[in-house]
Amino acid sequence: MLSEKNRGEAMRLIQTVGKSCVQCHKNFKLSAKVKFHFPDFSGFSLEDPVTGLDYSLKDYMKAMTQDMKLVRIYFLDGKKEKARKAGFNFVKRFEGLTQMCSDCHTGKKSEEIYFGVEAEKHITALKEAIVDGSLVRINKHLKWIGQNNCAKCHNVHETTYHLREKFGK
């Protein structure tokens, strides 16, 4: 129609095709975006720096949060040796999370937010607090990590991840 310069017929066909785009976007845009544009964490595997084994993301997170809880519990129970072990394991696993950002993020920005100079300072301070056995300082630095790393990353990715799981099914 375009080569024949039949404007009226061309417009009619364009509108027909256009309708099909609009209808698809209207019905499936949200589910398609959630399913195909948000990251799928299910295939991730991370090398665990403590055991040297490959863990699924779920198992890795479980092991790391377990360590975080155990530091406090053991220190409160007076089991300093175990508390230190759990504390250092937490730090190793936390630092090991750097393995996963670059699977999707090709720029350095997002890594710097989570593993930049500030985070490094708190990690070093946390290690020192674990060695000293100072629960107050341990809590202080874990809180900072919780707010600036765990919460931030979860708020960005977790909601859409769960939506994705639902829509995927």
Next chain:
Amino acid sequence: MITRLVFFLTAFFVIAGCERLEKLFVEEDLLERPPSKRCADCHQKIYNQWKTSRHAQAWVSEEFIKKTKNRTKTKCLSCHAPLEVKAGEKPQLRDKLREEGVNCFSCHYREETDSIHGPYKVFSPPHYSTYNPEYTSARICSGCHKKTYDNWIKTGSNKNCQECHMPSKKDRLIQKFPFMYFHSKKDLHNHSFLPLKADEQDFSITVVYKGKALMVSVKNLAVPHTVPTAQQGKPKYYLQIKGFERKETLLSESEMITPENGFEYKREKTFIFYVDKKPDEVVVELYRKLSWKKEREFVLKKRLSID
């Protein structure tokens, strides 16, 4: 007189017909991005080196296929089968021969000049050639290896990528008889793009015991980028440490080092280990694991005593 006339006329026609003469020997398929094997007709050595390189595996690597979810992460693809590699630009994905990964034509053919680009001014009858000084600069690698390039820039080092990863030796660019003798020997750069391994001289290691903490500091003395380094892959280093007191083991720990928290050039990285008693001897070992390998490789071992 006639002889002179014939000589001048011949010379005139040769000079005037030079452009045509050049075209006469051009093998046109060479300028249509043929399979890399075609380059091996003359550049046998370079082809053989490239064949063993990770560049040749870029598209078919198992690790790449897995990480890109069967090549569906589109933003990763263009560096694994680039059409034309240009300094500082992310390349476009090519349509043909993707299984060859980063092949000869990715780096050396440019459509804008319809010729083969390289670091030498050469007369090469089978294809047009263009001298391009970009090939002696690290920028040529920066389109794909951006993270490492940015990292290297910050170090201020005057050793570029090619000096370490494409070391050269005097040799001929082509091996086809008898044409190989038409060219003088040049610096032939290794096209296997060596993934070099650091050694004992590249790191300094110190240990200090203070307040029940053993502090192990590692400094990258010689590698002008973070170790390990990668754009997307996951190479790792492992620090293993053992502390002894009169041969009895007091401490046995390990740390995993990723590109994001790697050993930066000339910057000390300190690891803290808790140990109740002061060890009199500490053994520090470094291992590495390349992105595409499953096994760890030994890098260095140092025995250090603590006063």
